[in-house]
Amino acid sequence: MTTTTPGTYAPKPGAAPLGRMIAAQAALETKMLLRNGEQLLLTVVIPTLLLVLFSTVDIVDTGEGEAVDFLAPGVLALAVMSTAFTGQAIATGFERRYGVLKRLASSPLPRWGLMTAKTASVLVTEVLQIVLLTVIALMLGWSPEGSPLAVLMLLVLGTAAFSGLGLLMAGTLKAEATLAAANLVFLLLLVGGGVVVPLDKFPDAAADVLGLLPISALSEGLRDVLQHGAGVPWADLGILAAWAVAGLAAAGKFFRWE
Numbered sequence: 001m002t003t004t005t006p007g008t009y010a011p012k013p014g015a016a017p018l019g020r021m022i023a024a025q026a027a028l029e030t031k032m033l034l035r036n037g038e039q040l041l042l043t044v045v046i047p048t049l050l051l052v053l054f055s056t057v058d059i060v061d062t063g064e065g066e067a068v069d070f071l072a073p074g075v076l077a078l079a080v081m082s083t084a085f086t087g088q089a090i091a092t093g094f095e096r097r098y099g100v101l102k103r104l105a106s107s108p109l110p111r112w113g114l115m116t117a118k119t120a121s122v123l124v125t126e127v128l129q130i131v132l133l134t135v136i137a138l139m140l141g142w143s144p145e146g147s148p149l150a151v152l153m154l155l156v157l158g159t160a161a162f163s164g165l166g167l168l169m170a171g172t173l174k175a176e177a178t179l180a181a182a183n184l185v186f187l188l189l190l191v192g193g194g195v196v197v198p199l200d201k202f203p204d205a206a207a208d209v210l211g212l213l214p215i216s217a218l219s220e221g222l223r224d225v226l227q228h229g230a231g232v233p234w235a236d237l238g239i240l241a242a243w244a245v246a247g248l249a250a251a252g253k254f255f256r257w258e
Contacts, residue, residue: 021109022117029121033087042082042186043129051075051133054196055140063198065227072137072144073222074195079129080155081215084122084162086186092118092170093178101257111257115167122163126155146225150232154225157240158218164247165214171255189215194223214243 033039054060055068062070095101104114134142170178191197193215199207210216221236 022113022120025104025109025114025117026120026124029118030124033083033091033121033125039087039091042086043079043125044132047075047079047082047129047133048136050078050190050196051136052140055137060196061198061201066141066143068137068140068142069227070198070223071196072133072142073226074219075133075137076130076155077158077193077215077219077222078190078195079133080126080158080218081162081189082186083125083129084159085166086182087125087166088118088122088163089166089170089182090179092167093173093175093182096170096257097175099258119163122159126159130155144226145229147231150225151222153232153237154218154221154240157237157244158214160244161214161218161240161247164244164249164251167251167255168247171251171257189213194219212239214240217243 033043051068051071054062054071055066058067060067092101101114109117137144166182169181173181189195192202192210193213194210195215199210199216199220202210211220217236217239221233221240224230224233224236
């Protein structure tokens with residue numbers, strides 16, 4: 001008769017370390033984001049097509065210099081918006097509708113940990129986007145200038161601004177309404193946010209209003225640094241910071257998990 005020491009095979013129930021849970025959830029969120037056809041269209045295909053098309057075909061008057069020098073910063077801004085705002089809003093909205101968020105909220109992973117994982121997923125996706133678009137732009141003859149630190153500051157604040165707005169939309173509207181509204185906003189800001197059409201092509205009054213939008217601040221800020229070699233664009237950073245604070249605060253207050 002074989003005897004065993006009590007407790008040798010006893011399980012050790014309990015949650016995994018918080019860092020491991022967040023990392024696992026972030027990896028899952030990233031895989032789901034990249035496997036979704038619609039999300040992939042928004043995050044990779046559309047920005048790439050816009051960059052290649054408008055850089056090689058003279059459709060829009062982008063001013064003096066090479067078209068790619070004007071377009072590349074705007075397309076980078078569009079990539080940030082497509083992931084942090086449009087993609088995140090749609091995905092989170094349907095997760096909320098199907099009860100996924102409600103179930104995850106009852107797991108050992110705290111709600112702030114879930115949001116941290118989603119943010120990490122967005123950042124990973126953005127890094128892949130930026131690397132891809134930068135390589136393509138360089139192949140098209142792009143000659144970026146300026147401070148990498150200023151670019152990083154713009155991208156981080158832009159991500160925070162669009163994430164707050166995306167989570168606010170996903171946490172307050174129904175999933176179908178979020179899908180329609182997020183795609184509509186994406187199209188409107190693509191046209192009127194200084195991405196492919198310079199803001200100075202609009203009437204002065206309209207350009208002043210459009211310049212206060214987060215996509216305009218991000219695209220114009222990146223353009224000032226990468227195309228014109230300007231220093232830190234404090235005005236654009238201030239606009240992005242204001243949107244980030246307002247959006248994240250509103251999302252934290254009004255987000256509904258069910």
